[in-house]
Amino acid sequence: MIEKKRDTPYPPYDQSPVNERNMTISHAALLADMEQVFTEARPRLLRLAHLNGMSPDMADDVVQETMMEAWQHIENLRDPQRFHAWLDGICRNVCRRYQTPDGALHRHFSLSNFARDNERKNAADASLALPDPAAIDPAEELSRQDLATLLDRAMEHLSPDTRKLLEMCYLAEIPQREAALQLGLTIGALELRLHRARKQLRQVLNGELHADAESFGLALDPIQVQGWRETRLWCWLCGKHRMIGLFETQPNERVALRLRCPACFNRYGFDVINSAGLVSMEGLRSFRPAIKRLFQ
Ligand SMILES: [Zn+2]
Structure with missing residues (x-):
């Protein structure tokens, strides 16, 4: 008797013996080797993003997002032989999303969907309900005065651009649309830079400025403190x-x-x-x- 095709491929961590159906084998091989596959695909995806009008900075994010989507939706790939073409297609879609005038909005939604997906997954297994190390937003947790003081001290550790961005958006509280205009950026690009700026600040506060941050009562991430x-x-x-x-x-x-x-x-x-x-x-x-x- 011929078995029916499985509806869902094996999850990546499934250690069950590989069965004879080609499709599953190839998917399994692909998943097992994903890191390598992505490493090889990366230069091509960067070029593709560049061809689609992305700046080097944005291209990097586009490629990250492409890989994340591919990873999450690998079960939608019907023919593993066509993996690279499929990946390119995702990459083009992500580029399009970044390009739309309200790209920022799309990006925001896609990221919050991702967060929600994760929450759902985590809820299914209480042991996975981890505090997200990125959840602490230093810029939002601190009062303006504290942030000003810490930014002064963080000066040497942050690039002038990063510092300026944080000052504009958090100290001067210039609306993002206005700040984007002043810096000659799209809203999407500004949000990306702001995201990176907060991440850098978080790293500095968890590292070099650890003692200062602690004295401001900022919740630090013990994992990052260990390095x-x-x-x-x-x-x-x-x-x-x-x-x-x-x-x-x-x-x-x-x-x-x-x-x-x-x-x-x-x-x-x-x-x-x-x-x-x-x-x-x-x-x-x-x-x-x-x-x-x-x-x-
Ligand atoms: Zn894991």
Whole structure:
């Protein structure tokens, strides 16, 4: 008897034996190798975004969003052989969204949908209900006076552009439309920069200005205080979250690479990678080369 096709492909973390149906095998292979596939596709997607009128900055975000959408909707891909064409199509759609006059609005909605999806997923499994490290918005948590003081101190750690942007939008409270006009940006581009500016500020407050931030009673993220950084690498276990990474000096002075998925760590209690004692990561600052060295 011929079995019916599965309605849904295996989720990425499914360890069940691969069955004979070509489609599932190829999907599984694709998912298993997603990190590599994305790495290879990235230069092409960047060019495509550029051809569609995106600035280098925007192109980077477009590619991120393309990969995120591809990852989330991989089950919609009927023919895995056509993966790259499918990916290009998503990329063009994301570009179009960024280009519309109310692109900012679309982007906002797509991101909030993403957040909602995540909430739903998390609600289904209480152990995944994590505080989102990005949830603390320093600019919104601080009073204007405190923010002014902290921005003064953060001066050396923030680029002049970032500082100016935060000052305009949070201290001077210039409406975003007005600020965009003054800076010669679209609203979408301004929102993106503001998003990055808040992220930078958050990193500085969790790092170099940790003591200052604490004295202002700002809720800090303990993970970031330990020096964990966000990576662009998707979790190898669940495939749903980006991992955070840390180069940690061991008691024996060797440097270990640790990669952790916040959700899987919460669930299983171990890092995805901990190179302690295996390979020294001496002198490395970024995660991809470190992983390469680990698997050499
Ligand atoms: Zn995970």
